[in-house]
Amino acid sequence: MKILIWQTAYLGDVILTTPIIRTLKNNFPDAELGFVGRSFVGELLKGYPIRFIPFNKGFFESFSIIDKIKDHHMVLSPHISARSALLLFLSGIPVRIGFDRSELSWLYTHTVAHTWGKHEVERNLDLLRPLGIRQDSMIKETKLFVDEEETKIVREKFRLPEEYVVLAPFSNFPLKEWYAEGWIELAQALDLPKVLVGTEKDLRKAMHIEKKAKLINLTGKTSLRELLAVVSGAKLVISSDSSPVHIANALGIPAICVYTSTSPSYGFYPTIGSYLTPQIPCSPCSPNPKKCKTGSYECLKAVSPEDVIKKANFFL
Template sequence: MKRILIFQTAFIGDLVLVSSLIKSVAKTYSEAEVFLVCKKGYEAIYEGFQYLKGVIPYDKKGIRGFASKLKSIKFDAVFSPHRSHRTATLLFLSGIPLRVGFDTAGFSFLYTRRVKYRRNVHEVERNIQLLLAVNKAARVDLQPELFVSKDEVGKVREKFSLEFPFAVISPGSVWPTKRWLPEYFASVGKYLIEERGLVPVIVGSAADIPVAEKVFRQIPFAVNTAGKTNLRELMALIAGSSVVITNDSSPTHFASAFKKPVVTMFGPTVKEFGFYPLGEKAKVAEIPLYCRPCGIHGGKRCREGHFKCMRDLTPEKVFPLIDEVLKDGDFAEKRGVGS
């Protein structure tokens, strides 16, 4: 095969996790050019990624025109973790001869190879099944990976005057029930300062500014970058951090991709969905409850009206997990930061 396409236009976290499939495809077909289609606005995530020949952004407006664009590139195969009807239709119209997708995808009959969607395994392992269905001898690499340079890390540290080791705190989420309480994040921020000597750096998008401000106002010496960074700067902050404390959202997967210690709060969601943080220094903070899980994405409000999955997950339950992922005390670690 000369040209291979990976198609993933879902959320940022899904896009980060597809990096392991990209790597595995590139290593298996070392002579091929590998391309990625992602949602427009997210293409910066894969800047400098050595396993990709190119990234093609898609704004999800129109199908035939974009399918024609893909057809002109003459791909030999496409692997599609994305399971929408639109994706299956678009790839069918693109005329790519080998189209590999999941059997649970919308219009899955339009794929030439349908792969059983495995539940209760991590997303990266699920995605790799697409490749193994075509090549049982594939060179599999399950570790998510992204790239930022030392220069990018240095610039973002300079931008926010980060002279000391720091921890990233990510209190936001698109789904309100996925958000750990702001006062709990603040308690963790104080713990990181007092017990670990780490400056808490709060991150988030423009939409996360209100919750980030609530956390920031309660932590002395914290730095609030919410709404002040682009995707590359957010990645650089995570790559340069000593530890990441986050909700079940994309910073979890960025931390995995940069092999950073991470503690992730799980409330309405559970690890069995397959989106937990990966790595030797990755921990999930959660408590058992009769009502968990209540949905794959959480929701706008607690269905039971008590929100115990987050309220009862107190900071005192999280402190030991932070100590565990930081037990070696190596705050100067730079794994995941390129040259």
């Protein structure tokens, strides 16, 4: 039997599907598992017994992917886009399971209820119910694999201290980012060395933080595997509502999430660690907000640095 998982969203979304991989492997040990995701996913899921199929959403690639996946017997799709539903329908895979909230959900052979108020891991695992998998045989912990050699190489390459805290202020959605001065005050207050992480597009903002706080700035300097290794050696990760929260937890590292426009009620909160939320009338906004509904951007500064520092010191 060949089972496919389709998740072409962001880094964190993919990490939150790892319990599906683990549960399927436990319940169908002889099944061949495939995973369709963006090109970086192959590096992210290193160590999993899956066949990775990269998909970058180009027009021609959208149709060429059909030939690559049509030999599967069933597919589970946490991704809710119309493109996902249509391509999986055109693939002719006999059993196609998706959420009832998906666009073009009627193209799936089975749908399950998508509800807020539960963790995304539990929501994703609901997709296994049509396969008859019981709740008590589902694995709810996310997991990524980083070996000791990777961690050792990264420590030497970036001259990392024995103990440190990872700060991850940035997001693909600017309205998910706590304000820079808050990160600066936090970095100045923590006794342990701080390591700042992000991508190349975050360099300007990272340099602003680096100028005012003593830290090791690795923004734009790490590959994905190196980022995993950096996080795996941390005592604590403090992050915006973004993938470093889920990377940390999948490596057994506690994470503190500082929420702005989003909310733990959407289900993307740390399972190891804690979080802080803004206490304002318009909160929360939406899972992936692109524009402030009130124009005030109040949520970006609604969580105080003092509260984040107190929470961090509790874990440290």
